[in-house]
Amino acid sequence: MISADMEGATGVTWTGDVIPGTEQWQRFRRLFTGDVNACVAGLVAGGAKEVMVNEAHSSQRNLLLEDLHTSARMLTGRHKPLSMMQGIDSDVDGVVLLGYHTGAGSPGVLAHTYLENSITGVWLDGVHASEGRLNAALAAEYGVPVLLVTGDDLTCEDAASYAPSAATVAVKECVSRYAAVCLPPAVAFSHITQAATAAMASAGRGEGVVSPHRIEVEFDATHLADAAAVVPTVELIGARRVGFDAVSMTEAMKAFKVVTHVAAGAVEDIYG
Numbered sequence: 354m355i356s357a358d359m360e361g362a363t364g365v366t367w368t369g370d371v372i373p374g375t376e377q378w379q380r381f382r383r384l385f386t387g388d389v390n391a392c393v394a395g396l397v398a399g400g401a402k403e404v405m406v407n408e409a410h411s412s413q414r415n416l417l418l419e420d421l422h423t424s425a426r427m428l429t430g431r432h433k434p435l436s437m438m439q440g441i442d443s444d445v446d447g448v449v450l451l452g453y454h455t456g457a458g459s460p461g462v463l464a465h466t467y468l469e470n471s472i473t474g475v476w477l478d479g480v481h482a483s484e485g486r487l488n489a490a491l492a493a494e495y496g497v498p499v500l501l502v503t504g505d506d507l508t509c510e511d512a513a514s515y516a517p518s519a520a521t522v523a524v525k526e527c528v529s530r531y532a533a534v535c536l537p538p539a540v541a542f543s544h545i546t547q548a549a550t551a552a553m554a555s556a557g558r559g560e561g562v563v564s565p566h567r568i569e570v571e572f573d574a575t576h577l578a579d580a581a582a583v584v585p586t587v588e589l590i591g592a593r594r595v596g597f598d599a600v601s602m603t604e605a606m607k608a609f610k611v612v613t614h615v616a617a618g619a620v621e622d623i624y625g
């Protein structure tokens with residue numbers, strides 16, 4: 354399975370590159386599809402019999418189905434219970450976190466966690482967490498290894514801390530949150546294919562481990578924390594911070610999704 358996000362795709366460095374409907378987005382969805390196809394080609398060369406691509410960015414309608422590698426199938430569209438990781442609870446032998454980025458409050462190209470802004474940090478069991486760390490913990494609950502992570506160089510460093518056995522491919526080198534030194538697509542695609550082929554050696558589902566988890570979320574304004582704290586089980590633990598406990602990572606991610614939706618609904622123009 355490939356969980357495909359866009360901020361960490363080849364060449365992407367800026368808001369316009371990833372916001373559906375813009376001219377730049379139309380251009381970068383081709384490069385994003387190129388990263389995915391390069392990964393599919395590598396996984397198949399490494400022995401994968403089927404590859405499911407789960408669209409994980411924004412409207413979750415970014416990849417070009419008409420250009421998709423013929424060995425893959427694609428889950429497109431929003432409102433999936435497990436969101437970026439929909440399908441991880443099926444018969445999956447490995448997951449690639451493709452086009453990922455660092456978490457809110459960390460350095461990295463287009464760094465954020467779920468909301469593009471408003472969230473200043475997320476902690477999983479006390480550890481500052483990116484989407485990669487959260488989703489790797491979810492994969493672990495189903496015994497699914499993270500095979501490969503792609504994104505900027507800082508995303509690869511982050512991956513080394515939460516999925517040390519995963520391969521990584523840096524398709525760009527972070528200079529600022531909105532600037533990077535980028536590889537030409539043909540070079541990036543080649544690196545992704547090679548890494549995906551080799552990473553298939555680590556494929557194979559193991560025993561999942563279900564355990565309780567705690568997530569804390571910090572916002573950039575007090576009213577967003579107040580709004581999120583209305584959600585059952587979510588407590589206000591600071592002026593701009595909420596926390597909640599869940600019996601499993603699956604439940605934790607569902608609650609996190611609700612928290613982000615409720616907070617996003619409370620954001621006002623200009624003042625946030």
Ligand SMILES: [Zn+2]
Nearest residue numbers: 358360467484
């Ligand atoms: Zn993301």
